[in-house]
Structures are given as C-alpha cells and as structure tokens.
Amino acid sequence: MMNRDSQREFQVLGKPTPKKDAPQKAAGRAEFADDISMPGMLHGKLLRSPHPHARIVAIDASLALALPGVRAVITGRDFPGVRYGNLPQTRDYLPLAIDTVRYIGEEVAAVAAVDEDTAEEALDLIRVEYEVLPAVFDPEEAMKQGAPQLHGQSPGNVSAHTESHFGDVEAAFAQADYVREDVFETQPVKQGMLEPHACVGLWDGFGKATLWSCKMSPYAVWRQLAMGLDIKPGDIRVVQTYVGGGFSGGKQEAMPMDFCALMLSKKTGRPVKLVHTMEEVLIIGHMRHPMKIWLRTGTTKDGRILAQHVKLLANGGAYSSIGGFSIFLAGAMINLPYRVPNMKFEADRVYTNNGFCGALRGHTVVQMCFARDSQLEKIAEDLAIDPLEIRRRNAIQDGDVTANGFRINTFAFDECITRVAEMSGWYNKKGKLPKYRGIGFGCGAHLSGARLMGHSASTAEMRMLEDGTVHLTTGSTDVGQGVETVMSMIAAEVLGVTVDDVHYLKVDSAATPLDPGTFGSRVTLFTGNAVKQAAEDICRQLAEVAGERMGVDPRDLMFFRHEIINRKDEKQRCSLKEIVRWGMFQQGRIFSGRGSYGYSEEKIDFRTGHGNLSPAYNPTACAVEVEVDPETGRVTVVGLWGADDSGTPLNPLAVKGQVIGAAVMSIGHALYENLIRVDGKVMNPSLRDYKMPQATDLPKLADFKHSNVITWEPEGPFGAKEAGQGAGTGVIAALANAVYDATGVRLTSLPMTPEHILFGMKRLQAQNRGQ
Amino acid sequence: MNDLIPVSLRVNGVRYDIAIRPWRTLLEVLRETLGMTGTKRSCGEGQCGTCTVLIDGKAVNSCLYLAVEAQGKEISTIEGPPEGDPALEQIQRSFVAKGAVQCGFCTPGMVVATRSLLSEIAEPSEDEIREALVGHLCRCTGYVQIVEAIQDAASQLAHKGGD
Ligand code: FES
Ligand code: FES
Numbered sequence: 001m002m003n004r005d006s007q008r009e010f011q012v013l014g015k016p017t018p019k020k021d022a023p024q025k026a027a028g029r030a031e032f033a034d035d036i037s038m039p040g041m042l043h044g045k046l047l048r049s050p051h052p053h054a055r056i057v058a059i060d061a062s063l064a065l066a067l068p069g070v071r072a073v074i075t076g077r078d079f080p081g082v083r084y085g086n087l088p089q090t091r092d093y094l095p096l097a098i099d100t101v102r103y104i105g106e107e108v109a110a111v112a113a114v115d116e117d118t119a120e121e122a123l124d125l126i127r128v129e130y131e132v133l134p135a136v137f138d139p140e141e142a143m144k145q146g147a148p149q150l151h152g153q154s155p156g157n158v159s160a161h162t163e164s165h166f167g168d169v170e171a172a173f174a175q176a177d178y179v180r181e182d183v184f185e186t187q188p189v190k191q192g193m194l195e196p197h198a199c200v201g202l203w204d205g206f207g208k209a210t211l212w213s214c215k216m217s218p219y220a221v222w223r224q225l226a227m228g229l230d231i232k233p234g235d236i237r238v239v240q241t242y243v244g245g246g247f248s249g250g251k252q253e254a255m256p257m258d259f260c261a262l263m264l265s266k267k268t269g270r271p272v273k274l275v276h277t278m279e280e281v282l283i284i285g286h287m288r289h290p291m292k293i294w295l296r297t298g299t300t301k302d303g304r305i306l307a308q309h310v311k312l313l314a315n316g317g318a319y320s321s322i323g324g325f326s327i328f329l330a331g332a333m334i335n336l337p338y339r340v341p342n343m344k345f346e347a348d349r350v351y352t353n354n355g356f357c358g359a360l361r362g363h364t365v366v367q368m369c370f371a372r373d374s375q376l377e378k379i380a381e382d383l384a385i386d387p388l389e390i391r392r393r394n395a396i397q398d399g400d401v402t403a404n405g406f407r408i409n410t411f412a413f414d415e416c417i418t419r420v421a422e423m424s425g426w427y428n429k430k431g432k433l434p435k436y437r438g439i440g441f442g443c444g445a446h447l448s449g450a451r452l453m454g455h456s457a458s459t460a461e462m463r464m465l466e467d468g469t470v471h472l473t474t475g476s477t478d479v480g481q482g483v484e485t486v487m488s489m490i491a492a493e494v495l496g497v498t499v500d501d502v503h504y505l506k507v508d509s510a511a512t513p514l515d516p517g518t519f520g521s522r523v524t525l526f527t528g529n530a531v532k533q534a535a536e537d538i539c540r541q542l543a544e545v546a547g548e549r550m551g552v553d554p555r556d557l558m559f560f561r562h563e564i565i566n567r568k569d570e571k572q573r574c575s576l577k578e579i580v581r582w583g584m585f586q587q588g589r590i591f592s593g594r595g596s597y598g599y600s601e602e603k604i605d606f607r608t609g610h611g612n613l614s615p616a617y618n619p620t621a622c623a624v625e626v627e628v629d630p631e632t633g634r635v636t637v638v639g640l641w642g643a644d645d646s647g648t649p650l651n652p653l654a655v656k657g658q659v660i661g662a663a664v665m666s667i668g669h670a671l672y673e674n675l676i677r678v679d680g681k682v683m684n685p686s687l688r689d690y691k692m693p694q695a696t697d698l699p700k701l702a703d704f705k706h707s708n709v710i711t712w713e714p715e716g717p718f719g720a721k722e723a724g725q726g727a728g729t730g731v732i733a734a735l736a737n738a739v740y741d742a743t744g745v746r747l748t749s750l751p752m753t754p755e756h757i758l759f760g761m762k763r764l765q766a767q768n769r770g771q
Numbered sequence: 772m773n774d775l776i777p778v779s780l781r782v783n784g785v786r787y788d789i790a791i792r793p794w795r796t797l798l799e800v801l802r803e804t805l806g807m808t809g810t811k812r813s814c815g816e817g818q819c820g821t822c823t824v825l826i827d828g829k830a831v832n833s834c835l836y837l838a839v840e841a842q843g844k845e846i847s848t849i850e851g852p853p854e855g856d857p858a859l860e861q862i863q864r865s866f867v868a869k870g871a872v873q874c875g876f877c878t879p880g881m882v883v884a885t886r887s888l889l890s891e892i893a894e895p896s897e898d899e900i901r902e903a904l905v906g907h908l909c910r911c912t913g914y915v916q917i918v919e920a921i922q923d924a925a926s927q928l929a930h931k932g933g934d
Contacts, residue, residue: 018867025875026863026882028809028849035808192910194813194821195876244811244876245910278814480874480911653870657912661873664913687818687908695904695914701897704915 167342176298195244201261217517440737444729449522475515533595
C-alpha cells in the first residue's frame, strides 16, 4: 500500500482534462436518442388527460385506427395493470392510466404511425369519455377531511410521512437564550435539461424487448420496465444513449413513453420512437417539490444552535416518484453543515392533482438550505453577531458525528467560509455598499451518494485489449458531468496509461455490470472506488505474468507510463504491451478486472433516521452580490464567489463546470424559475415563459469565482468527494440575504420576483413614513 | 404523397434535391430528410438555440425557418463543409479544451452561433459574447466555460489570422 502522499503525486489525476466525448459532441456527431433512426421505424405520440382528476369511462380509438398511416393505438388496458415505482412502499405508477387520471397531462393512450404528423393527427381522433372528479391542488386542503382522495391506500392523501428526533428539543428550547420561528415556501422548479426525453423501443417477435434511451440510471429503468410489463428483467435490454442533460426526473425512471414505445413495437413488429416536445416536458411531472418549511431554532446568546425543529409540508403531486426519500433526505440534511445537537423533524408529502415531484439537482437539500441559512442571517442580526462568525461558531468539523449519526471524515467548512470572505471582499462590502446594492452569505452541504435500502453497490469491469488499452464498463452514466472522463482517469492512474487508452463504454444492460446509476452525487465516490479496484485487479494479474517473466516478486512491480517497473531496481522494466501480449498469446490469459463498492456494512434505520447515510460529506459556502433596480425590483447578480470542499478534485476542469453549473441553476431557482399552475394546469409550458438563466444573467467572469478547498477524503477514490450538487445549495439563501442587504426586504418565498421585491420595498417605505 | 414539393437546398456546400411537405421546417428537413442530426431539436419554438444553423453566414433558429425559404441560400450546419472549415474546427477545439461541453446538447448550436459571431466580430468583448449567447440556453455549464471557450477561439483565430 502506497502512502497517502505518494498517491497524491498523480500521473493522470488532478490535471484539468478535457471531456473525452466532447470532440464528438462539439462536432454534432454524438448520437442522442432522437437522432436514432431504424429501418421501418414508426413514430409514437401520447394522448394526455385534460382533467386534473377524472375517471376514464371509455376510450374509443376506432377513428384513429382508421386514419391512413396509423399502425397501432394502445391504452392502459394493453398493459398487465402492475404498478411500478421507485420505492417498494410507494409503487403507484402505471404505464398508462387505466381507470383514473390524477393530473392534467397524465398519459391515457398512445399511437404509433408512419410519421409524427400522422400520429399527432390520430391523437385528435381518439375519443375518451371522462367522468370528472373533484380535484385538490393545495396540500393543506388535500389533508383536510372530506378532500378528494387520490389514491385509495393513502388516507388524508399523505403519500409519505417521516419524522425523527435526536436529543431533546423541548429541553433545549427551554434552555435557549433566543428562539425564533419562520416559515419559508418554495416553488415547483423543472430540471430544465435541453434534451427532451426520447426513446426507441423494439420488442422482437421472440420475447426480447430493447429500449434505447437517454437514461441516467438505466438499471433502475430496466427493473421498472420489467415490473410494469410484468416480464422477466432478463428479457429486457436497456441501452443508454448520450444523455442531453439529466438533473434527475424522467431520465431517472421508466416513463410512460418508454413503456409505450415497447408496447407499440410489440403490436406493430416495428421499432417505435417517442420524443417529448418541450411543452410535454414542462407539463408532465418531474420537478422539485414545492415546500412549506416551518423552522424553529433556539440558540445561546452567542449564537450557538441548541435545537432546531422543522415541520415540512411537500406538495407531491399526483404520484410518489422518489418522494418518500425526498422528505427523508430533507430531514437528514438538517444535520449539515452546522452542529445541531437537538433536532426534531416532521414531514408530510401530500398527493395533489398536480404533476408529480421528485428529485432535481440538490434534491430537497436546496429548499432546506434556503430556509436555514435565511433564518441564520436573521438570528445573527438579532444577536448582533457577524454573519460569518455565527456560521463559524456552529460549523461542523472533521471527525464530528452528527446527532443523526453522520460520521464526518473531512469537512473543511471553516476554510470555505474564510476563502469566500477573502474572494468576495466581504468585510469591505458588508454594510458598506451603496444603496440598492447588497451582499449575502449562504452555506450548504451535500453527500457523496446515499446508501439506500435497495440497491446501493456500484460495480466496474475492465478488460485489457492486446494493444495495452482497456475497455471499462460500469453501470454509471455520463450525463455531461464527466463520468466517462473521470472514470477513465482513475483507471489510467492505476494502470499507468493515458486517459485515451481507456475506452469507457455506455451502459447496456446486456453487457455492463449492474449499478444503481447516476444520482445523488454517488458516481465519483461509489463507482470511482469500484473502478479503482477493477484496475488494481488487472494490475495484479499483469504483475503475476510480469513478475514471472522478469523474475521479480509481483508485489514489487509498479505501473508507470506504459511500463511495468521493479520498484526496487528501476532499471528492470518491460513494456505493458509486451506483458499483455505475452500473457494473452502465450498463456491464453484473459486480463479482466472487477471492482465493487457498496459501503453497506452498516445500515440506516429509515424509521428513526439514524445512521451514516453517505461515505462522505462536503460543505460549501458562497457570497453573492446583487444590485436591485428600485424602479422595477429587478435583481442583477453582480458577483458570486463560492468555495467547496470536494475533497481532492480528480478532474479540476470538470469540477469547475459542475460547481458553476450548480450555482447558476440556483440563481434561476432563486430569482425566476417557477412552474405556474392554476387548478392543476401549467400556465407556462414553454421555455419562453419558464425562464431559465441566460448568459447575460451571470456576473462578469472577473466577479464569478470558485475555489476548491482541497482535502483528502479517506473514503473517496484518491481523496475525492462530490462536486455537482453541493455548490448550488448555499446560493439561494445567499441571494435572499443579499436582496435583504440591498433593500431591507426579507423574502421567505421563492422565486424572489421583481414584483415581490418591489412590493416589499413599497411596504417598507410606507412603514417608515408611518413612523 | 401528393403534398410533396420539390426543393433544392445547399447545405455545407453540397446540393440536395429533395421532395418535402411545404410546411416542413429547415430543422426537420436537415434531421429527418437529410439525416444530418448534428443540429438539435429542443424547444421547437425559437427559445433555446440548440437548432442554430447559418443561413448566408447569419445564425438562425432552424426550427422557425421553413425549408422552402432556404432555397437559393447557403446553409451551414455543425457538420461543416466536406473540405473542412478551419474556423469551425478551432471553435470546436476551444470548446473541448475549455470544458465548455458537458451534456453537449446545446453545443452544436453554441458552436455554430460562435462561428457567426466571430465572423462578424473577430475579437468580441465579454459583453458582446454574452449578448450573442442570448437565446442559447445551456442548463449544464452555467455559461462560464462557454464564454471562456469563445474568448479562446477568438484569440487563437486572431493569432492565425495573419497567415
Ligand atoms: S429548437 Fe429551435 S430554438 Fe429551440
Ligand atoms: S452542455 Fe448541457 S445544455 Fe449545455
């Protein structure tokens, strides 16, 4: 075992490395799902419910079927009627609705035709008779007695409930010098990936069904398809295409379109392609949970947190998705990045007749951080403590064990705060900026993959080719974050080859090893460890052959720049390729490595919430400077400085892209993104009206800086932790705090639109005049 | 089908004689009729820029442009001309090197838009670059590395410009 410092002298890792697949993508040669075309391929379209809640009385497809060019029409009755879903307790999805629709946009039928126009036309010819049912859109209404019930098995429309209690909050509140309560509200936000969901299904006449699709977690899809189609997983093959942005949501699950592509193919004997329009993407479920967060905090007079009590109500929409875990995670993450010795959490996720909610970059951590860091700023103000100081006083440190049992290895939170203070010029700005300019601070944290009840372990396989390059397969997908590159870098580091010598293959359930997939910032740590192990496995095999050939103890051999070298006598060396060929050609060896990482030796108790949810945790801090236009209330973000402890960044170029991407997404979430729904109908299902950040919405490059605080995370492969989600978690509170600093207006609900800010400013002026 | 009309298009310097329905957008014709799938389809309504192509050197959203309108004009796409286009290739290299490509779905549109920007303004300021990117969404990168890539491409091309 090499020591830690020698591991840090990387051959490959730690250097900014362009993404391996970027040349194809930049040349327009990367094949996305919508780019696939097959001989005889048909085009499918989905018919959606116009009602938020209705019983399907009858569906008559005869006119549609009579339209020239239409090859098949299917409804929910064409499927076996088996519900599928993410968590075993909450399987409530059907491929197509059978007798009830629960939100506007829910899929009720599908058509396959020779082209998209014909399929579209056929949708208009399908007659669906509905019996409209009373609907409910607000979670508080939905919980009341007498409210319409969405799912028989969930009284009060509670789709998931979770609570946890560590320490003794009542006693702690009684001791506290200072207690305050606030309520925060967040809005529905969409993933906003630019590639609409798309798939091609082919169900051959011999019982084998293949789906090509832009899935982040192909194995989750594979299992769900088997569930909903009620066939053996072995008869299904899921092939991952390039993923044009994921951010969780529909690319994480099997969607109605996926089932329909397969079923329509079964009916027609042809491959069938379905592609969502952007309007469909925005109308269907999959979005961040809108939440109401009641937060009560007690502190000492010097601002040390003694207790936090959180009650959370999440508007879950019509189906469960991953919602049970969403609210669990929100509660667990109260324990980061501050020490909260006593905490109590009670949460309900409630069914309503809206599009359903699930995960999205940062999952529910983002909402919690907005609430907590907004409130912390108020506490600091009330207690006359510097906002950075109050954070330092409560900051979690290396080696802490949190109240709920998170074991913190590395957590350079103090240093993140210090760096941001320096980069932003905090102490020259706070309280010293001109009117309508303000600066705010915000912090957050994330985990490097969660250990779930079901499938948690990652695996990797590697096969040496005779030219000394390797094929590397895992079940984790690149969704743009750079998985193919960083996994190749890890393999190359161990094998002493270059990144280009590693061929990272996309997931194909017929060929790649089983893996939960890409979500929860798990890949670098979980899959990275598996890849490292697989590469070490191959090295062991090669060292055996090389040792024999060189007359050296295999344990003394090291792999460096395409050579295998005797560590004790570096003159003794031979080329990697020579050993590979000797082993393969003369000894008939197959050099093939395997690795896995499960981190499952200890279990989380999902009922009490106690346990070490992730192998590693990373803090983040940021400062945002804004200018508010007093005439319009419009916020301009003039500066953003962030610091993260992502462990040891394995590919700094990709880490930079991840943290900046996450931060900018949070700007959108804070200031304008909002899926507006009236009686369950999405009023802005277009990218014109659902506004996401543009290039002109960011600070100038000189005022948009990010810094990595380098730590060596012992659980991470080569010291690494996650980078893609944490960086967005502190930004929203920082913006709210900056708007407050600029205007005196404290906004507790998102997005912080110009109208809200203007209204707040008017109200303050009126108050001041009144005094 | 009898609603097809003959159309002649020049794409990347190559002439294509095809029969299409008159309401077909240039995006549909490029992707479906000509099989040139480098140009991407996202919003389909002029908001995201993933479908950007050049018509007589000017960047347009091909999802809003009828293919019949493009007759007699020079259409350039991300695939580039068969003989190569050094400026396009430099932009692509800069995007790769600077980390401007993540999922890559916006990238063809961004690259094509950059090709048009740099042919109009050889060394655009940061603000000019950002202005040129309005209407080009990228959900992954947060734009910083895209702006840096465009700056890099501009300076690389300006250096080579003399020869
Ligand atoms: S697809 Fe043309 S602008 Fe979005
Ligand atoms: S790289 Fe994914 S949208 Fe730009």
